Amino acid sequence: xxxxxxxxxxxxxxxxxxxxxxxxxxxxxxxxxxxxxxxxxxxxxxxxxxxxxxxxxxxxxxxxxxxxxxxxxxxxxxxxxxxxxxxxxxxxxxxxxxxxxxxxxxxxxxxxxxxxxxxxxxxxxxxxxxxxxxxxxxxxxxxxxxxxxxxxxxxxxxxxxxxxxxxxxxxxxxxxxxxxxxxxxxxxxxxxxxxxxxxxxxxxxxxxxxxxxxxxxxxxxxxxxxxxxxxxxxxxxxxxxx
Amino acid sequence: xxxxxxxxxxxxxxxxxxxxxxxxxxxxxxxxxxxxxxxxxxxxxxxxxxxxxxxxxxxxxxxxxxxxxxxxxxxxxxxxxxxxxxxxxxxxxxxxxxxxxxxxxxxxxxxxxxxxxxxxxxxxxxxxxx
Numbered sequence: 001x002x003x004x005x006x007x008x009x010x011x012x013x014x015x016x017x018x019x020x021x022x023x024x025x026x027x028x029x030x031x032x033x034x035x036x037x038x039x040x041x042x043x044x045x046x047x048x049x050x051x052x053x054x055x056x057x058x059x060x061x062x063x064x065x066x067x068x069x070x071x072x073x074x075x076x077x078x079x080x081x082x083x084x085x086x087x088x089x090x091x092x093x094x095x096x097x098x099x100x101x102x103x104x105x106x107x108x109x110x111x112x113x114x115x116x117x118x119x120x121x122x123x124x125x126x127x128x129x130x131x132x133x134x135x136x137x138x139x140x141x142x143x144x145x146x147x148x149x150x151x152x153x154x155x156x157x158x159x160x161x162x163x164x165x166x167x168x169x170x171x172x173x174x175x176x177x178x179x180x181x182x183x184x185x186x187x188x189x190x191x192x193x194x195x196x197x198x199x200x201x202x203x204x205x206x207x208x209x210x211x212x213x214x215x216x217x218x219x220x221x222x223x224x225x226x227x228x229x230x231x232x233x234x235x236x237x238x239x240x241x242x
Numbered sequence: 243x244x245x246x247x248x249x250x251x252x253x254x255x256x257x258x259x260x261x262x263x264x265x266x267x268x269x270x271x272x273x274x275x276x277x278x279x280x281x282x283x284x285x286x287x288x289x290x291x292x293x294x295x296x297x298x299x300x301x302x303x304x305x306x307x308x309x310x311x312x313x314x315x316x317x318x319x320x321x322x323x324x325x326x327x328x329x330x331x332x333x334x335x336x337x338x339x340x341x342x343x344x345x346x347x348x349x350x351x352x353x354x355x356x357x358x359x360x361x362x363x364x365x366x367x368x369x370x371x372x
Contacts (some may be wrong), residue, residue: 065343074336075341077340078343
């Protein structure tokens with residue numbers, strides 16, 4: 001697996017993986033990526049208390065360690081800033097829990113490379129509990145976002161999207177879903193769904209939907225953000241409407 | 243008696259604010275807003291008729307209501323300003339943490355590219371260097 005800072009084409013896609021206490025998963029995830037493609041990978045260790053960083057390093061990935069927990073989006077944004085600094089034109093973000101399959105990376109990259117969109121979201125609406133689907137429906141209604149899978153972290157971003165998301169406005173966000181999509185929308189960037197398949201999480205738990213209290217907080221946060229940032233002519237549309 | 247208490251609170255608040263600035267526990271720009279509040283309290287204590295006159299002019303039947311309303315508005319504005327400042331600081335802190343992680347990784351990469359680490363206790367300067 002080439003290192004992200006190794007000599008080579010600066011425009012090569014970079015795979016960014018935020019990870020928190022994923023020591024058991026990160027090795028197999030990186031091996032799977034290596035089996036499918038030869039892109040550099042950077043793992044952002046979000047203040048893990050286990051051996052996530054050393055496992056990632058042992059598997060050949062460049063590893064960035066955050067001294068304090070910033071959450072999944074804060075860690076992802078670190079990777080995006082790193083990519084901008086290193087001159088990468090395209091970034092693919094993936095989860096470290098094995099949910100996202102590397103065999104779909106090329107599909108996401110193709111959607112961005114063809115110019116059809118600035119951001120491609122790996123979409124798998126079949127996953128998730130009825131509660132999650134209810135939350136998606138409410139969020140779509142309030143925010144005006146017409147994507148099928150608004151919470152998917154399996155995405156490809158082009159250079160314009162990277163420039164927008166790595167700025168200070170991106171740092172104001174707490175989650176990577178609605179706020180990020182609406183920030184892209186506000187900058188007239190095009191986002192499309194790309195159908196992919198996803199596996200179940202290896203530990204079966206969602207960090208955002210881990211308890212009723214966190215669900216309530218997430219919903220209040222997301223609905224308020226969606227309401228405040230809503231625009232009359234959304235640029236964030238499903239693939240068929242693009 | 244009430245006027246004495248209010249003016250004493252105002253003067254005490256002013257003294258505490260000055261002390262905090264002297265001991266570098268409060269920024270001067272933040273102290274200005276608090277001193278205005280303390281001066282307002284002291285003024286109300288020394289000249290309680292002011293609030294009565296203003297309330298009468300505004301048609302407020304019970305003047306203390308006006309004093310409480312003004313205090314509530316002032317505190318609300320102050321809290322909002324604090325939250326805005328907190329958001330800015332949190333943003334800067336988060337971006338600094340991110341930058342630290344990026345720089346640390348670059349430092350590690352540079353270290354790995356060095357031919358060999360100098361032995362512990364070895365001199366880093368060459369004989370002719372300053």
